[in-house]
Amino acid sequence: MTMLDPVLLFFLLGLTAGLLRSELRLPAAVYDLISMLLLLAIGLKGGVELAKQPFSALAWQTLAVMGMGSLLALLAFGVLRFVGRLPRADAASIAAHYGSVSVATYAVGVDYFTNRQIDFEAQMPLLLAVLEIPAILVGILLARGLSRDMRLGVVAREVFLGKGIVLLVGGLLIGWIAGPEELAPITPLFFDLFKGILALFLLEMGLITAAQFGSLRRYGLFLVLFGICMPLISSTVGIAVGLGLGMSLGGTAMLGILAASASYIAVPAAMRISVPEANPTLSLAAALGVTFPFNVLVGIPIYHAMATHAFELTGGLGP
Template structure:
C-alpha cells in the first residue's frame, strides 16, 4: 500500500486501471502523455482521465457511494494530488503550495508574518464554516441515525491517547506530563487537516456524508479529558472546574458547536445570505490559513533537532496507526468511502489549537515544544502533503476488505 512505482512511458500507450492492481498495458482505458511520468500506487486512486466524471450527490447514513457502483472490481477516481508533468515538477493543489510557501519563508528566515488578529480571524472563519456545513446537513436528516456514529467516534477519541501514552512514556522516555500532553494532541483533531481533506474530496467530486463536521467537534473533548487524567491521575489538586471550562468553553469548540447549532436552526435557506463568506470563500481562507501554518510549522522544527529522532518517527508512524483505526471504524459504521477517508484523516491528525490551550492552563509543567514540534513540525506537513490521498486509498482498501467479509 505504501510502495509506489513511478513509470516513465517512452511512447503513447493506452493503459487500464483496475481496482487493487498496478496499471496493465493489456487493457485499454486511459491515455498517458508520452513524455509524462505518473505516480502509481499498488491500488491506484488517481487514474487521471479514466472514464466519465460522475455527478456528486450528498450521502446520508446507510446510502451507498455511487462512485463505487459499476463493473465489479473497477473504480473511476480522481486525478492525483501530485502528478509529475513533463518530468519537471509535481502539480499540487494551490492550497498546498501556500503551505509550502510558508514553510520555505519560515526556514529562510523571511520577515513574512501574518498578524495575530489575522490568524485568529482565519481560524474563526474556518471553524464557523465547518460547523455551519455540519449543522445544515443535520437539519436535513434524522439525528437518531447519526447518534450511534457520534458515540463511536467519541470512543475512538478516547482510545487514541491511551494507545499513544505508553509508547511516549516507555519508548520515548518522556516525562509523564509531556507524554500525556503529546498523547492528547494525537487523540484530538486538526481542523486545518480536516479542511484540506474535505477540500480535496470536494475538488475531485468524491462524495462523503454531510454530517462529518460534527465528528470534528466530538473529537476535541475526550482527548483533553484523557490527557489530563494521564498527566494528573485523580489527584485532589487537579482543577476539574478549570479543566471543564477550558474543554467546553474553549474558542475552537464554541465556534464549532455554535456553527453546528446555527446551521441546524437556520437550514439551507437561512444560511444563504452568509454563504458567500463561509462557503464560497472557504478555499481562499484555507489557503491563507495554511500559509500562516507553514510559517508556524517552520518555527517548531527546532524542537526536532533538540529531541532527536524519536519525535520524528512518532510523528510519522502514529498518524498511520490512527488512519487505519479511523478507516476501519468508518467502514463498520456504514460510512461511504469518502466519509471513511475523512474519519481516517481526523484520526491521523493532531491538534494544535484546543489541546495546547487547555494544557497550558491545566498542566503548565508540560513542555509545549515537544507536542507542537511533533504535531506541527512533522504530522501536519506529512498529512497535508502525503497523508490525505494516502488515507483515501486506505479507505478504499478497507471498504473492499469489509465488504468481502
C-alpha cells in the first residue's frame, strides 16, 4: 500500500491532528458504531467464503495458530524481561499484547490485498478470532503462575464474551449460514462501504496513537526498538507457520501480518482484570504508539515481500 492510499492518509490526518493537539475527535458513539461495522464486515466476508471450504483442515490450522500465539507471547516475554529488564508483571502484560492480534491491522491488510487482487484463505477471520485467546492465558500464567486467585472465570468471560469476539464470530456465523444471496440486501453497508468505514476507524486510531507518544518519551528507546523489531520477528514466525500449513502466498503473508500485529482492545481489558499491578501505559505505548503505525504504514508491504521471498525459496506449499 502506497503512502497515497486514502485509508492511510486518514490515519496520518488523525495522527497529525493529535500531535498538534487539535480539537478533532470522533464522538464515542460514532467510534463504537464504526468499530462494530468493521468487525461485522470482516466476519460476514469470512463467513461467506468459509461456507465454500471443507472443514477437515480447520482444526489443525486453528491449533497451530493458537500454538503460534503462545510462542510469540513467550518470545516477547523473554526479550522484555531479560533484555529490557522490565518488572515481571509489565513484561507479561506487554507480551500478551504481542502474542495476540490487532483487528485494525488485519483490516488494513485485507484492503492491501484486495487492492492488489491477491487472494487469501477464507478462514483468516476465524484464525483472527482464536489468536486473541492463547496469549492472554500465557500472559496471566507468566505474571501469576498457577494460583487460586487467577480469576480465570472472569477473564474467560472478558475474552469469549467481549464485544470484539462476539461481533467477529457472530459475523462469521451469519455469513456462513446466510450465504451471499441472502446477504445481498445488506451488502452495500457491510461490503461496499468497507473502505470508508476503515478510513473513519483509522482517523480515530491516529488520534489515539498520538496520545501515546508522551509515554514513549517517558519510558525510553527500548519500547520503540521493541515495538519495531518484535513485529519483524513475529512476522517471520507467522510466515513459517503459513508455509508449514500449506497456505497460499496471500494466506501466508496474511498470517505473517496477524503474527506481527499487537492487540490493544481485548488484551488490555483482560490484563486489567488479572494483572492489575501491570502498567497499561507501557503496553499501549508500545502496541499502539509504535507497532500499529509501523505495521499499517510500512510493515504490511514488508511482510508481503518476506512471504513472496519465502515462497520463491521454498517453491511454496500452498495452492
